Amino acid sequence: MDYITVLSLQLCLLKLFLISYDIACQWFIHLLERIAQIDPSCPLLQPDVEIRFLVPKFHLPAHIPACRNRFAFMLTPGAGLGDGEAPERGWGELNPLATSTREMGPGTRRDTLDYHFGDYNWRKIIRLGDSLLKKMITATSDVAEHVIAHQELEATIEREQLHSWTEVMTAWELDPTNPNPYEVAVKTPTQAAVRRQLAEEEEKALAAGVDVSYSDEVSPCLLITMGIDFEGEQRSLKTLTKLLWEHSQDRQITRVKLQSNVLTRKLKEWFSHLQLYVPTSVLLQKREPQKKEIPKPFEV
Known part of the structure; x- marks a missing residue:
């Protein structure tokens, strides 16, 4: 995965990278050190580059709560309504190939899949302009409605509290190492924890000779x-x-x-x-x- 990332970004001139991966919460640890050993000139190693690691929306619920807040698309500035699941969608188009590829040898099967993936990626690239235009039109047409709804919500919150929340949120967006305002501060017991507590209370009562x-x-x-x-x-x-x-x-x-x-x-x-x-x-x-x-x- 490290090598693929380096090759994919060889000619990239971007200054902001939102990198999505199913296990980005583990993979990003010491990633820059590993990349430096592969290609010291990688764009990710430039001093003026900002990198945010995310986990695709479909895979995120399987992670622990800390990951769901830190690596969520919906809480990351610049991510918009992206979901990070675009690489998975190619499989849906290639599923009909199963009846053909299962009869092939290993080499032919790999070549056939590579050809179709290449065609899928090519069609995706040439249609990128139309796709972005459609999304931009949708966003610009709905922005006023969402701004009004947000302002109405802010009007119901005390000014001091709103100012405090805004400061914490802005600080976290600028530097994810700051306290995450989206983390749930109150820990609610799970259903399994409640069951265990009831069972333990009953066990203690029976041990004390009390049976109700x-x-x-x-x-x-x-x-x-x-x-x-x-x-x-x-x-x-x-x-x-x-x-x-x-x-x-x-x-x-x-x-x-x-x-x-x-x-x-x-x-x-x-x-x-x-x-x-x-x-x-x-x-x-x-x-x-x-x-x-x-x-x-x-x-x-």
């Missing part, structure tokens, strides 16, 4: 955990239900119906345990207005 469970099968901790899981299943089932339409295949409808039936039985069993720990839940269910149609599992 009214059921041998379902403890308060397990009841809450099951409820969280059911919420996820409800959202998933609701999404699948929305995808159905009048021309859906029988197997699609059957799959949704079976999942709905399973979830209905799970919820009924869960409500029976809930009554032990929250007796008023029975009254709340009775007070609900009776509906003509039986509610779907994701509506409970």
